[in-house]
Amino acid sequence: MLVLDRVYKFILGYIISFIKDWFMNIVFPDAGSLGSDLDLSLFHNLGNFIKWENTPEKELEDRIRNADVIITNRIILDEEQLKAAKKLKLIALTATGFNNVNREYCQKNRIALANVASYSTDSVAQHTFTILLYLLEHSRYYDDYIRREAYLEDQSFANVSRPWNEINGKNWGIIGLGSIGRKVASIAEAFGARVFYYSTSGVERPEKWKRLSLEDLLRTSDILSIHAPLNGQTENLISSGQFNIMKKNAILLNLGRGAIVNEEALIEALKDRKIAAAGLDVLCSEPPLQGSPLLNFVQEDRLFITPHNAWGSLESRMRLVKEVYKNITAFNNGIERNRIV
Numbered sequence: 001m002l003v004l005d006r007v008y009k010f011i012l013g014y015i016i017s018f019i020k021d022w023f024m025n026i027v028f029p030d031a032g033s034l035g036s037d038l039d040l041s042l043f044h045n046l047g048n049f050i051k052w053e054n055t056p057e058k059e060l061e062d063r064i065r066n067a068d069v070i071i072t073n074r075i076i077l078d079e080e081q082l083k084a085a086k087k088l089k090l091i092a093l094t095a096t097g098f099n100n101v102n103r104e105y106c107q108k109n110r111i112a113l114a115n116v117a118s119y120s121t122d123s124v125a126q127h128t129f130t131i132l133l134y135l136l137e138h139s140r141y142y143d144d145y146i147r148r149e150a151y152l153e154d155q156s157f158a159n160v161s162r163p164w165n166e167i168n169g170k171n172w173g174i175i176g177l178g179s180i181g182r183k184v185a186s187i188a189e190a191f192g193a194r195v196f197y198y199s200t201s202g203v204e205r206p207e208k209w210k211r212l213s214l215e216d217l218l219r220t221s222d223i224l225s226i227h228a229p230l231n232g233q234t235e236n237l238i239s240s241g242q243f244n245i246m247k248k249n250a251i252l253l254n255l256g257r258g259a260i261v262n263e264e265a266l267i268e269a270l271k272d273r274k275i276a277a278a279g280l281d282v283l284c285s286e287p288p289l290q291g292s293p294l295l296n297f298v299q300e301d302r303l304f305i306t307p308h309n310a311w312g313s314l315e316s317r318m319r320l321v322k323e324v325y326k327n328i329t330a331f332n333n334g335i336e337r338n339r340i341v
């Protein structure tokens with residue numbers, strides 16, 4: 001009986017091992033980038049799923065070596081890293097941007113690449129107005145005023161020492177009129193703003209808002225928000241020359257990509273009061289480098305920086321996980337869905 005029991009366990013173990021090898025191996029080296037509050041258990045339905053909160057560069061090759069599918073947000077997957085993944089069939093990005101993956105290598109080696117789009121439209125649009133209203137109404141100043149108990153000693157029932165303006169009647173310029181740009185435009189109109197836009201792609205298409213040249217948009221905008229991708233047309237799009245023609249009361253909001261705005265030129269524009277204020281959710285280096293001039297300037301309430309979390313509402317992240325799951329399922333069924341390569 002004991003011998004039969006051992007034989008049974010051996011056969012069962014072999015079958016389990018065979019099944020595991022037959023199922024695809026799915027790894028998520030930077031799952032922590034989506035937050036620790038998400039349920040990722042659905043990926044176990046697709047194969048052997050292993051996740052790590054973060055993966056140091058020196059451990060990446062070992063962790064992706066046997067992967068059939070890599071799920072990743074911002075991990076750099078260049079030729080050097082991808083060469084280690086001999087079984088790799090699909091890279092499923094948990095983001096819209098794909099600058100972190102070597103597409104040429106993927107094409108050459110028949111590795112599929114899929115991203116997700118439009119999952120964060122509501123989240124980013126809402127965050128755009130969070131940043132704007134924080135700056136526009138001097139929220140930091142008034143919050144500090146209450147917290148230091150200065151209101152207790154004030155002789156007046158109201159403090160309006162930092163005047164603020166309404167959005168109603170202002171010119172709102174948008175750079176990048178994709179799904180997020182259109183959502184922001186609609187909300188801005190609800191506030192009573194006049195909306196204009198600049199097309200970074202140059203593609204002509206019917207829109208309900210007036211299209212302007214970049215120079216005209218900069219000259220006329222009281223509020224300027226960026227929702228464009230980073231590419232050859234947008235890199236360093238806003239620099240010293242552009243700040244020189246903007247309104248002195250203008251507020252700049254960058255929720256596209258950090259390198260669209262020249263950060264050194266931005267700091268100089270703020271110091272010289274060429275613009276009133278700036279709000280950033282994206283930076284050229286994320287996280288910022290030690291000694292970044294942006295961090296030194298952040299003490300003033302004319303610059304507000306959030307840590308690239310505009311996309312990160314709970315609902316947005318839940319949609320994102322479902323979209324990635326659908327991308328992998330489609331790939332398994334021979335269907336091209338959200339494919340870059």
